[in-house]
Amino acid sequence: MSSDFYELGENYVKKLVSEGTRLDGRGFKEFREIKIETGVVEKAEGSARVTIGNTQVLVGVKMSLGDPYPDTPNEGVLIVNTELVPVASPTFEPGPPDENAIEISRVVDRGIRESKCIELEGLGVGEKVWIINVDIHVLDHDGNLIDASALGAIAALLDAKIPKYDENEEKILYGEPDRKLPVKDVPVAITIGKISGKLLVDTSLKEEAALEARLTVTTNSNGEIVAMQKGGKGAFTPEEIKEAVSISIEKGKEIRKLLGG
Amino acid sequence: MSSDFYELGENYVKKLVSEGTRLDGRGFKEFREIKIETGVVEKAEGSARVTIGNTQVLVGVKMSLGDPYPDTPNEGVLIVNTELVPVASPTFEPGPPDENAIEISRVVDRGIRESKCIELEGLGVGEKVWIINVDIHVLDHDGNLIDASALGAIAALLDAKIPKYDENEEKILYGEPDRKLPVKDVPVAITIGKISGKLLVDTSLKEEAALEARLTVTTNSNGEIVAMQKGGKGAFTPEEIKEAVSISIEKGKEIRKLLGG
Amino acid sequence: MSSDFYELGENYVKKLVSEGTRLDGRGFKEFREIKIETGVVEKAEGSARVTIGNTQVLVGVKMSLGDPYPDTPNEGVLIVNTELVPVASPTFEPGPPDENAIEISRVVDRGIRESKCIELEGLGVGEKVWIINVDIHVLDHDGNLIDASALGAIAALLDAKIPKYDENEEKILYGEPDRKLPVKDVPVAITIGKISGKLLVDTSLKEEAALEARLTVTTNSNGEIVAMQKGGKGAFTPEEIKEAVSISIEKGKEIRKLLGG
Amino acid sequence: MKAGAPEKLIIDGKRLDGRGIEEMREIEARIGVLKRADGSAFFRFGNTRALAAVYGPRQLHPKYLQDPKKALIRCKYNMAPFSSYERIRPGVSRRSIEISKILTEALSQVVFVEEFPRAAIDVFVEIIQADASTRCAALNAAALALADAGIPMKDLVSSCAAGKVDGEIILDVAGLEDNYGEVDMPVAMTPRDENIVLLQIDGILTKEEFEKALDLARKGCKKVYEAQKAALKEKYIEVDEDE
Amino acid sequence: MKAGAPEKLIIDGKRLDGRGIEEMREIEARIGVLKRADGSAFFRFGNTRALAAVYGPRQLHPKYLQDPKKALIRCKYNMAPFSSYERIRPGVSRRSIEISKILTEALSQVVFVEEFPRAAIDVFVEIIQADASTRCAALNAAALALADAGIPMKDLVSSCAAGKVDGEIILDVAGLEDNYGEVDMPVAMTPRDENIVLLQIDGILTKEEFEKALDLARKGCKKVYEAQKAALKEKYIEVDEDE
């Protein structure tokens, strides 16, 4: 697909949306097909492959022992990292995470952290604590990377097992799971895009060329907001924001079901 | 102000100097107005804002505990860092310190270190010692950054208090000063510029476009030299150097008075 | 010498080789003059300067104490690093090692490591072990850098002495050698170049402009292969590979004699 | 609970620094505070101090980044090393990269970027001291600096944070509330048409609480806007008096 | 001897995972596994999984890198952070730089680079899981992805490793053999004319052992080639069926 399309297509996408339809015929509040597969990387403590339409994200959870934060000496530490690896898009380049990758990491991190879904208390081992590395590896980019990444992250965490630790040898026995990572809630991030003044969920890459602004709302099982992030150069009215929150709570419930949550 | 001025202005500055005057009418050995304000950043252990004409430098002293140098296990450690932040000039760019910022840091560092003005002995805390971070933040660049930076650094050090340390909690109680940082001398750096074969103090940015060479002489309260740095692509005769040293000692005395030294 | 030569010269080199001769009249299996001088840097624990024709490499061995690998707690650690410093060639630029420098490091490292020529067992000091830093500094580039680097590395290791360690002061007494670094074999790397379908040793810089592919074979005193690396964009037939191995074993023996091995 | 947390952050309707639930800290806004920059401003919420400078419109290098239809806004947020009790290591962090991105996006909404095709408008913000809401203070200073530089704008941007502390929705989180409160919610609006150009939440809110917080933040943004307008007017009057 | 080494890696002619001396792990090859890339492929040796994507031929920036006579092949090898028991820190390492270099050189031999002067052909490989022979799996996936992208090639590249374990020359080193075996020897060939485009050895071999290992690797490469051909054919048939 040439990059010209994305330029030319922008106006076409806007026209369709203003007429109430989308390029692929979906409803404004309709996701593409979502597939979630867990346990896909045996050497990771937890893993998940999520596809939303043609968007594909692979998430691995690796656990190691490290130093706690000084003010929470008995709590495990969560680290979320996103790699927009160049297999996924002609515009992704090898190198350290750029501002887009960092924003994904931080939005996903906040959703997990603020929902308090992981019981971090009790993840200490002597002076050390478990470091939970959630690595988001974006493999195929067809839009809506934040929702796919967040979904992959929580799916991989739900799949994760803490490995055994040999205290005498001071060695982690990778490949020998001890117990499940305690995850007690299922935060779900829903990103609402604004095109031609309309609110849409699950924008595809072509639609994102026409995006005015976006709002990601992460909700928990109680239907509460746990994190929010407005992105993009445009603006929302307060009414649009409130509508977006309602949509996110509703869609969050639907998607949470896919995780058995 | 367009960059053209600086090119065109170079010859005009030279002409004026060769005729015995300066752009702003000052004498060759005359500084612009100097203002020194301390305690300007409450969260820093010491701070100072120095303006010399339109040049503005903010210096903060932060103290933390770290490892001593192996051969001086009971002495505190001084670290001087300069950030030519891009608010200060259209030619400054975000990123790690360039050679100009590094030269400022090292010239200021040498003046403080070699004058032995800080009593580093006795700054140990158990196995650790106090690390004295002097951060020079250049906010507005209108020439003579070295003198302004050095003046801000010693003013901030004179303002600095060592925070209390809770040995049981192994925690620095920031915001609760324990005692003054022991500073017993006041090194002052004076930079002499050479334009049209004449020696001038406190060159403005426009004058620096016409600078042939410069010499920074840092002196202590006894009128001794504690550090020197020749910079710029030009040369000095030995006689010019000796004259510059005399000027620096004299102006150093004047400026030291501003600090009550 | 202009870079044009290298382009124009490429075809001339190929023509000569296809006619059975080389630019400087050497035989295909003939090295340029090799000189090995050791002990050339007094502050290094071991050092060697190797010249092969106009190619010049300086190698220094520095020893320090550090952490062992977890699975070999009593063994010293070998680290090989190559700097293609810009004095050596107009195409070398200051900065971190590029892929060519890294390939040299890793090929030299493998030859030393896999030959097990250093008795790493027994290089522990308390919880720490000796870290053996082999730094290859390429000073003049006229081709065949891998062989010159590998030869310099083993010569410097054979020259190296372990310094005394003061356990009370926890200090390495540099400049006071304790005993020789135990080196019990002499791996030699021979790189075979392929030009016009012929196999040559010790290619000069001008010849390397015409190089189709290369194979580096490192052999030990028993005439066994200890490491191998095919480089370059071309290919070898299995028969050429076998011939190259035979040449490498033979030339390795000759060069090993220069080191008294 | 984190070590060192106070028992309560709100006692008898008063916060630890004496403020009421919906009370902001002292605000200070000034423009033209730097000489070299094309535009500059200082903004303060209590102990949080931000300094912004604008350079541009100016030529954008490298050329392949130029947009033939509009100017590129580039906002860089930076914390001075001494701005916080724990020294901030100089250089970019993941946090500063994210904040720079959202500030850039918020400012891009209000500048008439079409007026300066191929140009760059650089906005640099230094946090001189940090006591919560640094991104809000940064944005308030940045918007003023753009105005000071004479860059044509559709509207200003005014920003402040709401939050939740001890179960109450409050305005302008600060001090211990930042470390031990439940929710921080920075908001930025275009003050005239009240569009939201920045919005983040960290922490748990029901939909009703969120709507209450958003409404409170809107009131705070209006106060910020008054201070911004006063700063612009002061300069304007000064200029008048100079003439 | 390293801590944790098993006493023997081959018992009664069987390896720890039950394979015979000359037996390879299960092979899986698929093409067209990604939608965005111009070409893509997946290749698996047992638990070693590699994913390759091709972008190009496309314009090469910066221009001074362009070769007026041919395309520049650029292959980047990367391990996913979760691909190994010890997490791999993201970013390049000396190891990944060297492997990228030798993969690039191997692929450059087979692509008709003269057909695309001034262009770049980028080949990115992600190691999803690592259990030895990752560079061989990477190369097998990369060659398939180039074919899937329709890049004209003289031949494929097929790669596998031979090695020496407990004194025996074996095919396709894996698992504990990778840590505790004597020799690892990755080999890559152009399958039709059997030229060697990649060859590395770590460990001690006599000339005779080397020749035996090389011959064994050649047989392994042929099996890889069969799997590669099958993957290409499957797609071809699918396409046919679609029509």
Place this chain on the structure above:
Amino acid sequence: MKAGAPEKLIIDGKRLDGRGIEEMREIEARIGVLKRADGSAFFRFGNTRALAAVYGPRQLHPKYLQDPKKALIRCKYNMAPFSSYERIRPGVSRRSIEISKILTEALSQVVFVEEFPRAAIDVFVEIIQADASTRCAALNAAALALADAGIPMKDLVSSCAAGKVDGEIILDVAGLEDNYGEVDMPVAMTPRDENIVLLQIDGILTKEEFEKALDLARKGCKKVYEAQKAALKEKYIEVDEDE
């Protein structure tokens, strides 16, 4: 006082290495020591060894750095990792950046840069072994390498250090004097007209002591100049004999 300091550095007018107060270490200067470089030289003060190479005048990239009126001199100072008892981590340090800057400035004074508009003249210096005065040795080697490259120069540059040790003003600080002496003062001059192109002081000197030290350094620079001239002459004679 630092741990490990000797009681005295000067005993009965003799320094620890046997030299008198105003005595320099052995000097060695050679040119044309590298084949690939356009010019090269080696300079030694006792155990301090510097190697310099010049490339250029050559085209300067990127173009926007070109000066239409003159050549740009770029001098890079680097210490080999094995040049010091404590291994030097490869890569630039704040120290090496500062030294590179002052060496560049000193050399810029003597080269007829106007003769090569838009060009770069690159001077690379490697410190092979460090025993004080490495920047002086670097500059002496660099000036010779420029001459060896045939770059037109107004004058050479000759450099050495004076200092203060045990209260005495001395020439050519070295060995323990470098760690435990009071003052180090590197100086560089253009030898013919005795202009000062590099001057640094670390440590406390009265104005009178400084003037004495400067005078002593001037004498040292003259000796360096003699060695430099001899090196240039030697090559010249060799060339003559070759013809």
